[in-house]
Amino acid sequence: MTRDLTIAEVRLTPILVADPPLLNTQGVHQPYTPRLIVEIVTADGVTGLGETYGDTKYLELARPLAERLPGRSVMDVNGLFEIDLGVDASRIDAGVDAGGLRGVQNADKLRLSVLSAFEVACLDAQGRALGLPVHALLGGKVRDAVEYSAYLFYKWAAHPAGVAAEPDDWGAALDPAGVVAQARTFKQRHGFGSFKLKGGVFPPDEEIAAVRALAEAFPGHPLRLDPNGAWSVETSLKVAEELGDVLEYLEDPTLGTPAMAEVASAAGVPLATNMCVTTLGEIEEAFTRGAVQVVLCDHHYWGGLSRTRQLAAICAAFGVGISMHSNTHLGISLAAMTQVAATVPGLHHACDSHYPWQSEDVLTKRLEFRGGRVAVSDAPGLGVELDRDELARLHRRWAEDDGALRDRDDAAAMRVAEPGRRQPVMPRW
Ligand SMILES: O=C([O-])C(=O)C[C@H](O)[C@@H](O)C(=O)[O-]
Numbered sequence: 001m002t003r004d005l006t007i008a009e010v011r012l013t014p015i016l017v018a019d020p021p022l023l024n025t026q027g028v029h030q031p032y033t034p035r036l037i038v039e040i041v042t043a044d045g046v047t048g049l050g051e052t053y054g055d056t057k058y059l060e061l062a063r064p065l066a067e068r069l070p071g072r073s074v075m076d077v078n079g080l081f082e083i084d085l086g087v088d089a090s091r092i093d094a095g096v097d098a099g100g101l102r103g104v105q106n107a108d109k110l111r112l113s114v115l116s117a118f119e120v121a122c123l124d125a126q127g128r129a130l131g132l133p134v135h136a137l138l139g140g141k142v143r144d145a146v147e148y149s150a151y152l153f154y155k156w157a158a159h160p161a162g163v164a165a166e167p168d169d170w171g172a173a174l175d176p177a178g179v180v181a182q183a184r185t186f187k188q189r190h191g192f193g194s195f196k197l198k199g200g201v202f203p204p205d206e207e208i209a210a211v212r213a214l215a216e217a218f219p220g221h222p223l224r225l226d227p228n229g230a231w232s233v234e235t236s237l238k239v240a241e242e243l244g245d246v247l248e249y250l251e252d253p254t255l256g257t258p259a260m261a262e263v264a265s266a267a268g269v270p271l272a273t274n275m276c277v278t279t280l281g282e283i284e285e286a287f288t289r290g291a292v293q294v295v296l297c298d299h300h301y302w303g304g305l306s307r308t309r310q311l312a313a314i315c316a317a318f319g320v321g322i323s324m325h326s327n328t329h330l331g332i333s334l335a336a337m338t339q340v341a342a343t344v345p346g347l348h349h350a351c352d353s354h355y356p357w358q359s360e361d362v363l364t365k366r367l368e369f370r371g372g373r374v375a376v377s378d379a380p381g382l383g384v385e386l387d388r389d390e391l392a393r394l395h396r397r398w399a400e401d402d403g404a405l406r407d408r409d410d411a412a413a414m415r416v417a418e419p420g421r422r423q424p425v426m427p428r429w
């Protein structure tokens with residue numbers, strides 16, 4: 001069989017996806033969040049799918065990249081990463097990513113966050129053309145299902161009055177009882193066996209009480225708490241001491257490798273991160289100082305599925321565990337996460353996923369969690385199909401937006417509810 005794997009067309013579709021009012025230390029999720037859907041079409045008419053952040057800064061890099069791809073081969077994935085996207089310093093706002101939730105922003109991370117969607121789309125197209133699942137292209141699966149953890153959030157029942165939004169049926173969760181009720185719903189709907197609470201929202205004692213309530217309601221289940229760096233070293237150590245007996249790990253209790261190393265050296269609980277190790281350049285200091293025991297990889301900003309496997313190998317060499325981080329994402333990304341996670345041998349912690357919070361998707365058939373796991377598809381490519389009507393509908397929402405929602409801004413969403421609210425100064429506690 002010969003196939004023409006030359007790229008004939010690349011389609012980029014920015015969309016806005018409904019998001020519930022989930023709270024974090026920076027603010028609250030906006031009612032709609034931007035994502036970018038990438039389609040790479042070969043000369044033979046095979047289409048590969050990818051998904052990444054849809055904010056303006058990513059779109060501005062993705063558009064010229066898409067124009068340069070026709071004529072290249074979907075097999076030339078290494079060559080893709082050689083393309084200069086022109087990410088100069090003017091595009092980096094010297095701050096932190098996603099308003100302080102994904103570590104420092106730098107040119108490499110921005111570049112890789114765009115390229116990753118194109119890498120996934122190329123792998124999907126290769127797999128569809130060759131009749132092979134993506135995991136086979138990555139060397140083959142070592143498990144038939146990938147375990148995910150329930151991602152618990154403090155949450156309002158609804159977005160503020162007067163804000164256009166889609167309703168959700170999760171209810172509010174603003175205290176220990178609400179968090180436990182949310183966890184029960186997660187377990188009942190999806191069978192999750194481990195639970196992560198997004199913290200940094202309320203004073204630490206309230207969050208300690210919520211984790212204690214979870215431990216009581218779900219004895220023996222792995223629990224995690226992630227305040228996105230909102231605590232001082234001293235507070236982090238206090239929380240570690242109070243919850244050490246029930247936590248699988250504490251995630252990014254404090255900001256920066258030196259502070260994480262200080263906590264790690266004295267806390268009796270492993271530390272995980274998706275904030276102080278987010279690029280290759282941050283690994284050496286963090287690993288040699290023993291600052292983190294688990295890296296939460298995210299194929300979007302680590303640069304795709306092959307680079308996720310490379311990161312897993314580096315972590316294994318240092319005896320550091322690996323799992324996965326998640327932001328708001330749809331089924332294309334969940335399928336990609338599942339395909340690569342299926343190929344990583346030392347994956348001993350359930351991965352994060354926001355997917356249960358997303359009531360909308362661009363797939364003809366939603367992916368399902370059964371017993372907290374997603375089955376690894378053996379169908380060609382990622383094993384998912386695009387729902388074009390839904391893609392068009394969510395794109396219309398993006399096109400009709402006045403620009404207010406095209407860039408994620410949790411702090412701005414919070415100011416709608418609390419007009420006087422100032423940007424939190426870290427550490428908050
Ligand atoms: O630290 C993390 O796990 C995240 O940043 C995940 C998400 O960004 C989460 O905090 C959110 O969306 O509010």
Ligand SMILES: [Mg+2]
Pocket residue numbers: 226228251252273274275325
């Ligand atoms: Mg985190």
